[in-house]
Amino acid sequence: xxxxENCRYFNTVNNNCYCNAxxxxxxxxxxSCSMFELxxxxxxxxxxxxxxxxxxxxxxxxxxxxxxxxxxLKFTNFTGFLLSRVIKELEGISLEEFKRCTGxxxxxxxxxxxxxxxxxxxxxxxxxxxxxxxxxxxxxxxxEPQTSQESYSEERDESYSxxxxxxxxxxxxxxxxxxxxxxxxxxxxxxSVWICYERPVPGIREPVLRYSxxxxxxxxxxxxxxxxxxxxxxxxxKFDDGDLISIIMISVKxxxxxxxxxxxxxxxEYNFDVLNDLNLLLSTNITNEERFEFxxxxxxxxxxxxxxxxxxxxxxxxxxQADMITAQKNEIAAQANMIILQKNEIAAQxDMITAQxxxITAQxxxITAQxxxITAQxxxITAQxxxIAELIxxxxxxxxxxxxx
Numbered sequence: 001x002x003x004x005e006n007c008r009y010f011n012t013v014n015n016n017c018y019c020n021a022x023x024x025x026x027x028x029x030x031x032s033c034s035m036f037e038l039x040x041x042x043x044x045x046x047x048x049x050x051x052x053x054x055x056x057x058x059x060x061x062x063x064x065x066x067x068x069x070x071x072x073l074k075f076t077n078f079t080g081f082l083l084s085r086v087i088k089e090l091e092g093i094s095l096e097e098f099k100r101c102t103g104x105x106x107x108x109x110x111x112x113x114x115x116x117x118x119x120x121x122x123x124x125x126x127x128x129x130x131x132x133x134x135x136x137x138x139x140x141x142x143x144e145p146q147t148s149q150e151s152y153s154e155e156r157d158e159s160y161s162x163x164x165x166x167x168x169x170x171x172x173x174x175x176x177x178x179x180x181x182x183x184x185x186x187x188x189x190x191x192s193v194w195i196c197y198e199r200p201v202p203g204i205r206e207p208v209l210r211y212s213x214x215x216x217x218x219x220x221x222x223x224x225x226x227x228x229x230x231x232x233x234x235x236x237x238k239f240d241d242g243d244l245i246s247i248i249m250i251s252v253k254x255x256x257x258x259x260x261x262x263x264x265x266x267x268x269e270y271n272f273d274v275l276n277d278l279n280l281l282l283s284t285n286i287t288n289e290e291r292f293e294f295x296x297x298x299x300x301x302x303x304x305x306x307x308x309x310x311x312x313x314x315x316x317x318x319x320x321q322a323d324m325i326t327a328q329k330n331e332i333a334a335q336a337n338m339i340i341l342q343k344n345e346i347a348a349q350x351d352m353i354t355a356q357x358x359x360i361t362a363q364x365x366x367i368t369a370q371x372x373x374i375t376a377q378x379x380x381i382t383a384q385x386x387x388i389a390e391l392i393x394x395x396x397x398x399x400x401x402x403x404x405x
Contacts, residue, residue, distance in 0.1 A: 069145035069195060073127050074108050077300045079143065082281060085274045086208060086248050087191055089137055095299055101133045115172050123172060130188075138188040142173050145195045162200045163211065163247065166192045170245045187239070193248045195282060200249040207258050207270050207278075209249035213242045252282050259283075 072078050080098030084090045090098070102108060108129060116122030131139040146162070170192035177188055194200060200209060219232040232241050259279040263272045280286055280294040295301040 069147075070126060073143050073145065075301070076102060076106055076108050078281075079108060079127075079129065081298055081300050082195075082278070083141065083143075083191075083193065085277055086193065086250060087139075087141070087246075089139060089189075090131075097133075098131075101131050101137075102129055115176060121168075123169060125169060125173065128173065139191060140173055140177055140188045141191040141193060142169060143193045143195070144169070146200075147197045162194070162196070163209075163249070166194055166247045166249065167211070167245070170247055174245055185239075187244065189244050189246070191246050191248060193250070195250050195252065197252050197284070199251050199253055205251075205254050205257070207251055207255040207268065207275055209247075209251065211247040211249075213245050215242055250278065250282070252278075252284075255279050256283050256285060 073082075076099050077095045080093075080095045080102070084093050084098065099105070108127065113125045113128055114122060115125065125142045126145065127143045129139075129141040129143070131137070131141060144166075170190050173190040173192060174187070177190070178184070178186060199205070215232055221230045221232070223230075255275050255278050258266050258268060258270070258272070258275050266272050266275070277298075280290065286294075
């Protein structure tokens with residue numbers, strides 16, 4: 001049994017546990033509770049990279065490592081630094097610029113989002129980011145940490161291609177961005193970025209794999225400008241090049257191998273300095289001291305292991321208050337249901353009493369009918385007795401007449 005204060009849903013002020021389901025429970029901090037999340041571990045809301053790194057073991061399970069990466073990706077500077085190294089439109093932007101274009105907060109507010117319908121496969125997008133640089137550049141980015149995956153095999157129906165899954169995620173991301181009244185020129189390019197700790201395609205050894213939509217050839221416009229006929233790649237008309245979906249697969253294992261070979265030994269096409277940054281950011285072979293130094297040097301997290309800013313506290317308080325309100329609503333709903341049950345029980349008892357009274361009334365009516373019948377019989381007997389008495393009187397008169405003669 002864990003101590004309650006270890007659970008992030010435990011409120012130390014009133015000693016109640018407010019879990020995700022909005023229930024108040026004493027067992028919410030048990031390891032068997034599906035809502036249990038350690039307060040100071042990798043699942044905690046709004047922790048800085050330094051704190052998450054401090055609480056992350058290099059021997060942690062794949063599941064906990066996946067949770068660790070999801071926590072890191074919520075920190076704006078961490079995700080901004082990562083995406084500026086892999087997304088061409090974001091190359092060279094500062095962390096302050098990335099923060100401004102994604103809401104201006106220290107933590108990215110988006111949570112995982114589920115999409116699906118009775119007719120389609122349900123999916124969960126881990127972290128969807130809306131990037132808007134005052135309308136000049138608008139992107140929609142989904143980041144997915146992937147600590148383990150298996151390639152497609154004809155022998156196993158449950159296997160699949162991670163690339164196919166990533167394309168499907170990107171398509172859902174694109175298909176769900178426009179509101180009802182928005183026109184197609186408002187559409188934003190989408191990126192599906194996967195951080196893979198196993199090779200995304202087992203037979204390919206590349207640190208970063210990229211997939212995108214492109215025209216099959218270099219189409220040219222019929223109209224001319226000063227330099228001649230424009231190619232479709234000049235993007236003279238927005239999105240005529242079809243460049244709306246991009247898939248990026250970051251293979252951490254191949255990044256580690258590339259960095260291990262050294263700058264002189266690396267023969268690949270990718271920028272070695274970028275690979276080195278990604279290695280320090282993502283590799284599980286980096287010590288905490290190296291990671292803290294890198295965070296500070298790149299201004300990702302200057303405070304190292306320092307946590308809980310004013311914004312974090314306010315967010316935690318809002319979450320706690322929301323959980324308390326939800327719990328209170330559920331308690332009120334439960335009380336209302338109990339009152340309804342009690343009313344139904346009283347109504348049933350009243351119906352039973354009414355039925356019993358009706359039965360007694362019927363029995364009384366039957367007794368009254370029987371009494372009426374007896375009274376009628378008594379009246380008949382009385383009439384017969386009166387008739388007999390009258391006959392006796394007449395006989396007596398006849399006898400008196402006979403005796404007088």
